[in-house]
Amino acid sequence: MPKERQEKRKTALNPRRQPMQQRARERTQQILDITARLLEDVGIDDLTTILIAKELGISVGSLYHYFPNKHSILFALGECWLDEMTLAMNDIEAIDIANLSLEQFVDAAVDRMLQVYRAQKAVLPLAQALWSIPELRDLDIEHDTLVISKLAAIFKRMNFKGSKSELERIGRIYLEATHSVLLTVVSQKTVRSKRSLEDLKVMMCAMLQQHTSDPSE
DSSP: HHHHHHHHHHHHSSSOOOOHHHHHHHHHHHHHHHHHHHHHOOOOTTOHHHHHHHHTOHHHHHHHHHHHHHHHHHHHHHHHHHHHHHHHHHHHHTTTGGGGGGHHHHHHHHHHHHHHHSSSHHHHHHHHHHHGGGGHHHHHHHHHHHHHHHHHHHHHHTOOSSHHHHHHHHHHHHHHHHHHHHHHHHHHHHHHHHHHHHHHHHHHHHHHHHHHTTTOO
16 A cells, blocks of 8 residues: 555544543543444444444534544554454463463463453454454454464474464464354353354364474374
8 A cells, every 4th residue: 555545544543632631531432432332233334423422422523523533433443452462462472382282272372362352342343344444454454464473483482384484374274263263252152152162272273283293292
């Protein structure tokens, strides 16, 4: 994307004011919380700044003091998601791999990512928005790049076979599989959710086992 277009998009998505005071920060967080709830209730197509302002009990003009449009609010939600995923991947990266079996690592890694999915309100429509809305696509790419690069580094520490490109390919498969199933896990109830999570861990162990230095381990 040309630099000029990137700058225009960045300007269009940036909050109108950076919340410096406590009251402004609280209002900004309230806007994000309400938007996430509405996103889950009505979906991306029916979500409007008019609806968000109505739920907040403020005018659309007042809402625009904080965010210039709907996509800028969704962008802020996406940034929060990316921040939480970064923390999760840092935690996974810090796992004591040398003293864990592959099964134990997968169990810990998947559970840590699941925490992010469970904590994020409207995780499914938000994920769909990041992928489908051009203005938010950069965040989706940044998310994938973050997770895949960290997974590739982890796989290298685990002595997986293959070049950096190959480890990143494995990381891409791991990301796509866990992302898809974790979205299902958080949407299901009790027993079905538990079984889906267990199946995901079994699948990931089986897939990763094929790439260890010694598949018989």
